[in-house]
Amino acid sequence: MGYSKTIAPPKRRGDGVVGVDIGEIHPIVSHDGQHTEIYNGRYIRSLYRHRNKVLAEFHQMLSRCKRHSKRWWRLTRRKWKRMKKIDAQIKDALNKHTTNFVKSTAERNIGTIVLGDLTGIRININYSKRSNQKLHQWAFSKITSLITYKAKELGIKVEQIDEAYTSQTCPKCGNRKKSNNRNYTCKCGFKYHRDGVGAINIRRKYLGHFGVPVVADMDNQAMKMTPPLGFRLKVPVASS
Numbered sequence: 001m002g003y004s005k006t007i008a009p010p011k012r013r014g015d016g017v018v019g020v021d022i023g024e025i026h027p028i029v030s031h032d033g034q035h036t037e038i039y040n041g042r043y044i045r046s047l048y049r050h051r052n053k054v055l056a057e058f059h060q061m062l063s064r065c066k067r068h069s070k071r072w073w074r075l076t077r078r079k080w081k082r083m084k085k086i087d088a089q090i091k092d093a094l095n096k097h098t099t100n101f102v103k104s105t106a107e108r109n110i111g112t113i114v115l116g117d118l119t120g121i122r123i124n125i126n127y128s129k130r131s132n133q134k135l136h137q138w139a140f141s142k143i144t145s146l147i148t149y150k151a152k153e154l155g156i157k158v159e160q161i162d163e164a165y166t167s168q169t170c171p172k173c174g175n176r177k178k179s180n181n182r183n184y185t186c187k188c189g190f191k192y193h194r195d196g197v198g199a200i201n202i203r204r205k206y207l208g209h210f211g212v213p214v215v216a217d218m219d220n221q222a223m224k225m226t227p228p229l230g231f232r233l234k235v236p237v238a239s240s
């Protein structure tokens with residue numbers, strides 16, 4: 001007799017595709033073809049700022065004492081402890097956001113999550129911003145792995161694509177333009193929340209429609225773009 005025990009395969013999900021832009025301002029911005037969801041990053045950003053401030057304070061104190069001295073070690077151990085605590089708070093917030101996002105995806109008949117990949121992150125040479133850049137890169141890969149892991153458990157496929165130009169390209173006409181404020185406005189008349197544009201385009205890129213002008217009267221349903229129905233702002237998670 002062979003094994004009769006069967007492992008239940010993950011429940012098969014639907015045909016829906018959601019594009020995700022992992023940003024510096026907001027940790028997760030997603031678009032499913034109709035709705036854009038923006039997970040507010042204010043709380044996480046305040047933790048980043050706090051982390052940088054505490055780190056700078058310790059570095060200043062450490063610079064004033066002899067390396068490997070008693071006081072130096074005491075300060076170093078205190079620094080590690082503080083960092084560990086703040087990092088745990090950041091991880092906790094990212095955990096909550098990704099859990100909420102993957103759950104809401106599963107509820108919407110979505111079978112595929114498309115993420116931009118790390119190549120899209122610019123390396124900022126501005127020295128003062130370097131520690132922030134490192135944090136954002138760390139958060140980017142953390143969010144990517146958390147979403148991938150949690151989606152897998154629910155039978156949702158995760159794909160990664162190069163996110164180059166996805167935040168600058170008009171989803172409607174394909175024109176390329178950078179947006180300097182909250183609103184993306186194109187000469188063709190397309191207007192939208194800037195952060196949603198990246199998610200719309202990441203989704204369209206996966207579907208093979210990126211930069212392809214949307215022709216309203218075309219028969220091919222796949223080439224049409226449903227006008228985005230607005231966005232939902234998710235309230236910041238508070239550390240419990």
Ligand SMILES: [Zn+2]
Nearest residue numbers: 170173186188
């Ligand atoms: Zn346009």
